Amino acid sequence: ELGPYSHFMQKEIHEQPKALSDTIEAVLENGFVAELFGTNAAKLLPQVEGVKILACGTSFYAGLTAKYWIESIAGISCDVEIASEYRYRDAFANPKHLVVTISQSGETLDTMEALKYAKELGHTMALSICNVRESAIPRASELVFYTRAGAEIGVASTKAFTTQLVGLFALAVTLGKQRGRVDAAAEHGYQEALRQLPGSVQHALNLEPQIKAWSDKFAAKQNALFLGRGLHYPIALEGALKLKEISYIHAEAYPAGELKHGPLALVDESMPVVVIAPNDALLEKVKSNMQEVRARGGELFVFADLDSHFSESDGVHVIRTPRHVGVLSAIVHTIPVQMLAYHVALARGTDVDKPRNLAKSVTVE
Ligand code: M6R
Numbered sequence: 001e002l003g004p005y006s007h008f009m010q011k012e013i014h015e016q017p018k019a020l021s022d023t024i025e026a027v028l029e030n031g032f033v034a035e036l037f038g039t040n041a042a043k044l045l046p047q048v049e050g051v052k053i054l055a056c057g058t059s060f061y062a063g064l065t066a067k068y069w070i071e072s073i074a075g076i077s078c079d080v081e082i083a084s085e086y087r088y089r090d091a092f093a094n095p096k097h098l099v100v101t102i103s104q105s106g107e108t109l110d111t112m113e114a115l116k117y118a119k120e121l122g123h124t125m126a127l128s129i130c131n132v133r134e135s136a137i138p139r140a141s142e143l144v145f146y147t148r149a150g151a152e153i154g155v156a157s158t159k160a161f162t163t164q165l166v167g168l169f170a171l172a173v174t175l176g177k178q179r180g181r182v183d184a185a186a187e188h189g190y191q192e193a194l195r196q197l198p199g200s201v202q203h204a205l206n207l208e209p210q211i212k213a214w215s216d217k218f219a220a221k222q223n224a225l226f227l228g229r230g231l232h233y234p235i236a237l238e239g240a241l242k243l244k245e246i247s248y249i250h251a252e253a254y255p256a257g258e259l260k261h262g263p264l265a266l267v268d269e270s271m272p273v274v275v276i277a278p279n280d281a282l283l284e285k286v287k288s289n290m291q292e293v294r295a296r297g298g299e300l301f302v303f304a305d306l307d308s309h310f311s312e313s314d315g316v317h318v319i320r321t322p323r324h325v326g327v328l329s330a331i332v333h334t335i336p337v338q339m340l341a342y343h344v345a346l347a348r349g350t351d352v353d354k355p356r357n358l359a360k361s362v363t364v365e
Contacts, residue, residue, distance in 0.1 A: 009154035066168035074175035083114035093121035104160035106135025204335035215343035239337030256289035279307035
């Protein structure tokens with residue numbers, strides 16, 4: 001079942017080009033049409049005036065990424081909340097807001113309960129982004145987008161996350177199109193970006209030997225810091241969670257602009273700092289944050305692309321993806337942080353597919 005791979009997590013990381021192309025197939029065939037989200041979607045989506053995303057863990061980070069796309073492409077306000085927090089607070093419900101739950105398993109109790117609570121509060125439109133057909137959460141939702149990642153066995157979410165991002169990106173573009181913010185040329189551009197995505201992800205996978213070479217530097221550490229900005233901040237969060245979850249190294253993620261507001265105090269020679277730094281509009285800002293880290297002796301491990309202009313130097317290690325892929329760069333830059341966590345865990349000899357204390361599907365509180 002594992003084929004040439006040592007663990008399900010490694011296999012699932014490498015399955016991403018296929019999982020992504022299966023998930024985008026319908027978008028490439030039909031464009032960004034409401035029907036991608038179910039038969040009721042043509043009626044419901046045009047009524048949407050805001051989006052509220054509810055999820056846990058890695059799925060929550062998919063939601064944080066989606067917020068950037070939904071607000072910039074669709075021009076609709078979007079807030080993202082941890083399901084276990086939402087379900088226990090006196091929340092305000094606007095029935096014109098679409099509730100979007102994100103769950104690989106479709107059975108996560110906190111997400112399911114948050115959805116029920118949203119309905120009790122008066123929400124009437126719910127969309128589930130889910131990988132398991134006919135599971136509890138999509139069954140309780142008016143609309144559904146099934147990711148086509150195939151079964152995910154490793155406890156660490158990998159291909160589920162990147163395919164969720166595709167579903168959420170498709171939602172942002174579809175809402176934007178309905179609101180007249182995405183014209184035919186822009187739609188074509190977004191379709192092309194999706195068409196090229198599996199190839200770009202494959203290029204990122206090819207970086208595995210370089211990333212493996214970094215893993216020894218992390219294996220002996222107690223802590224790691226992950227930094228990103230904008231769309232790459234949620235990817236920093238995801239990288240930190242992956243590392244914690246499977247290697248048991250304490251890792252934290254911050255938006256790089258927050259360094260001076262506290263976490264910079266943690267940085268010294270013993271702190272590895274992973275930076276997601278592709279050539280987007282915030283790169284210059286990220287570079288100055290990197291200098292802040294170097295000035296305190298922190299060792300930088302930078303995931304960049306060929307267009308991010310800076311070079312390796314003392315204490316600055318750089319791995320580059322072949323080119324900048326624009327709006328979907330967050331998806332491509334997820335691959336290196338997954339592989340880093342995997343190889344660090346291997347170097348530490350932990351149980352990669354079944355990390356201690358965790359279950360694949362969290363059906364209890
Ligand atoms: O099945 P779900 O997507 O609802 O699961 C949510 C989280 O439990 C899950 O993403 C968890 O954080 C992963 N183990 C992270 O790799």
